[in-house]
Amino acid sequence: MAQVKLENVTKQYEDVTAVDDMNLEIKDGEFVTFVGPSGCGKSTTMETIAGLTIPTDGGVYIGNENVTRKPPKDRGISMVFQNIALFPHMDVYDNISFGLRLRKYDQEEIDQRVENAADVVQLEGMMDRMPEEMSGGQRQRVAIARAIVRNPRVFLMDEPLANLDAELRVHMRTQLQRLHRELDTTIIYVTHDQAQAMTMSDRIAVINSGELMQVDPPLTCYNEPNNLFVAGFIGSPSMNFVEGQITNSGFESEYMDLPFDPETQGVEPGQDVTLGIRPEDVYLEPTRNQAGTPSKTYDMVVDVLEPMGDEVFVFLLAERGIETSADEMGAGQLLMSVEPDADVQANQDKQIVIDRDRVHLFDSETEQAITHGLK
Ligand code: ADP
Secondary structure, three states: OOOEEEEEEEEEEOOEEEEEEEEEEEOOOOEEEEEOOOOOOHHHHHHHHHOOOOOOEEEEEEOOEEOOOOOHHHOOEEEEEOOOOOOOOOOHHHHHHHHHHHOOOOHHHHHHHHHHHHHHOOOOOOOOOOHHHOOHHHHHHHHHHHHHOOOOOEEEEEOOOOOOOHHHHHHHHHHHHHHHHHHOOEEEEEEOOHHHHHHHOOEEEEEEOOEEEEEEOHHHHHHOOOEHHHHHHOOOOOOEEEEEEEEOOEEEOOOOEEEOOHHHHOOOOOOEEEEEEOHHHEEEHHHHHHOOOEOOOEEEEEEEEEEOOOOEEEEEEOOOOOOOOOOOOEOOEEEEEEOOOOOOOOOOEEEEEEEHHHOEEEEOOOOEEEEEOOO
């Protein structure tokens, strides 16, 4: 077990800054996930910790030791990657114990460690299987067991579940949480999938264009996103964004306004702001009492319904015939999530309210959050 620290880490490739002056402290035994869109620098950051990449600038510390220039084998880390590389001609036992045998551990110690690791990832009774006789999930568990037997100070996992089908991925998410609980080892996990980040981590580090956007527990990132990027990236479906302006009487935009006292919210008339509304904070008017402090009522038209089973996503339009963009909510288009039995059908006129206690305001220029929930 060990803490990990990145101090002003930068990695420059020709004209690309893959990691931009990153500062991060990961506590001993913590499960931290790097999350962000493809190409944002997650893997490169991880590689500087693993020793597969030397930063252009800054330092990497594992357990207070500066390891910036140490080779991977001297860092006390174990890695698991997306592409599982098991030895095809070796059975499970030999695959898991390979590194220990190479380092000439005695047989009793090897047996003990393999047994413990197999137990943690639930591979007991499969020691004689060959990789080709196993499912993707089982092979990934062998790869994880092989990493466990080395008793690493830090576990590094780069998209280890990316190649598994959806059902197995959900199952492995639970397994990895158990693994973390049982091993109590520092785990750094890389994924572009915000669902994996939300469900497993103590804290998530949201990265965009090589820069850390926010490092906080998952629910803090969800409920109190620092900026527009985090607000839009965390949560599925995404937050609705309505761009508008502050007037003397509150927020105003082409299709939606929201009355409040600007001074109380820390904004000024004339300021360009973006109103953020999560789909679950929009309510059909008859269910108004469920919304914390409802705002005014808005007349909208139901465009399309997407029943998900446990909830229904309802795409609303401010007026019939508004031009909408497929991936951007707001500006006359609002996504709401309602109970499956809600009385709502396509093309109906509906009145909705939004929960004032849960809307977000962002400065449109700086993209930074101003307030979470109107005061
Ligand atoms: P992610 O893991 O978030 O998908 P990466 O860390 O792999 O992102 O990449 C971050 C950026 O650095 C990307 O723009 C990528 O093209 C660039 N990059 C990564 N590795 C190299 C390399 N070896 N040479 C040049 N550019 C690279």
